[in-house]
Amino acid sequence: MLKIKSYVKVKSIAEAYELNQKKTACVLGGMVWLKMGNRNVSTAIDLSGLGLDTVRETEEEYIIGCMTSLHDLELHEGLDAYTNGALKESLRHIVGVQFRNCATVGGSIYGRYGFSDVLTMFLTLDSYVELYQGGRIPLSQFAQMPKDRDILIDIIVKKPPLSCVYLSQRNTKTDFPVLTVGASLLEDEARTVIGARPGRAILIQDKKGILKGFKEMSRAQRKEAALKFARFAEENVPVQGNMRGSAEYRKLLTGVLTKRAWEMLGGNRNEN
Numbered sequence: 001m002l003k004i005k006s007y008v009k010v011k012s013i014a015e016a017y018e019l020n021q022k023k024t025a026c027v028l029g030g031m032v033w034l035k036m037g038n039r040n041v042s043t044a045i046d047l048s049g050l051g052l053d054t055v056r057e058t059e060e061e062y063i064i065g066c067m068t069s070l071h072d073l074e075l076h077e078g079l080d081a082y083t084n085g086a087l088k089e090s091l092r093h094i095v096g097v098q099f100r101n102c103a104t105v106g107g108s109i110y111g112r113y114g115f116s117d118v119l120t121m122f123l124t125l126d127s128y129v130e131l132y133q134g135g136r137i138p139l140s141q142f143a144q145m146p147k148d149r150d151i152l153i154d155i156i157v158k159k160p161p162l163s164c165v166y167l168s169q170r171n172t173k174t175d176f177p178v179l180t181v182g183a184s185l186l187e188d189e190a191r192t193v194i195g196a197r198p199g200r201a202i203l204i205q206d207k208k209g210i211l212k213g214f215k216e217m218s219r220a221q222r223k224e225a226a227l228k229f230a231r232f233a234e235e236n237v238p239v240q241g242n243m244r245g246s247a248e249y250r251k252l253l254t255g256v257l258t259k260r261a262w263e264m265l266g267g268n269r270n271e272n
Contacts, residue, residue: 009046029107066106086166090121115176120195124182126158178245179253183261222266230259
């Protein structure tokens with residue numbers, strides 16, 4: 001059972017940061033995961049009065065407030081068009097609309113949950129987080145950091161030319177994923193992310209340069225590169241087993257979904 005001693009709807013990020021320095025304090029997001037745990041909270045910090053529930057677009061980036069709901073992201077036409085439907089695909093399986101109307105992008109990213117579709121998807125993009133004390137840092141760096149008492153304000157998505165794909169495997173439609181894969185071409189950078197391993201999502205480094213120059217390859221070369229990189233991912237991504245799937249199953253899925261994602265980006269998915 002969640003027990004809250006005091007509740008404060010803060011008037012500034014500075015006030016939220018000061019209150020959050022107590023180890024027994026907690027920043028409230030959508031309360032969808034927090035309320036399911038057993039915890040005593042001395043001070044519950046509510047950011048809902050700070051206008052952090054919007055998505056702003058500039059010429060160079062999208063700035064997503066930490067209190068933006070997952071369903072608002074799912075319905076955002078600009079982000080849907082920019083990601084060619086990949087962002088919507090990453091969100092539509094998360095429980096149901098009622099849940100996504102409550103869950104916030106800030107809670108999903110700050111929690112850095114191993115099962116998070118949201119973390120996998122945003123790592124696939126050129127993303128950053130804006131922290132009150134830490135400033136703006138790449139999401140890939142933030143994802144590997146230990147949790148601290150800083151306040152996540154915004155998630156920033158840069159807008160370089162992009163092609164991306166998001167795939168996941170689930171045992172049932174609205175369950176946590178068994179494995180997630182994001183693949184993207186960010187200008188000349190080929191990026192692959194594997195999540196729900198069941199650990200935190202990670203970027204796979206293409207150490208052998210298998211995907212280098214992917215855009216300039218012929219269709220046959222892209223198909224071969226997708227196969228080679230899938231084998232590389234299967235051999236090098238650390239996976240474990242849990243109640244949703246064994247390590248062996250996740251190892252197999254890593255290869256299958258990585259190959260499928262890069263085939264889709266290479267235009268080979270419908271070929272025999």
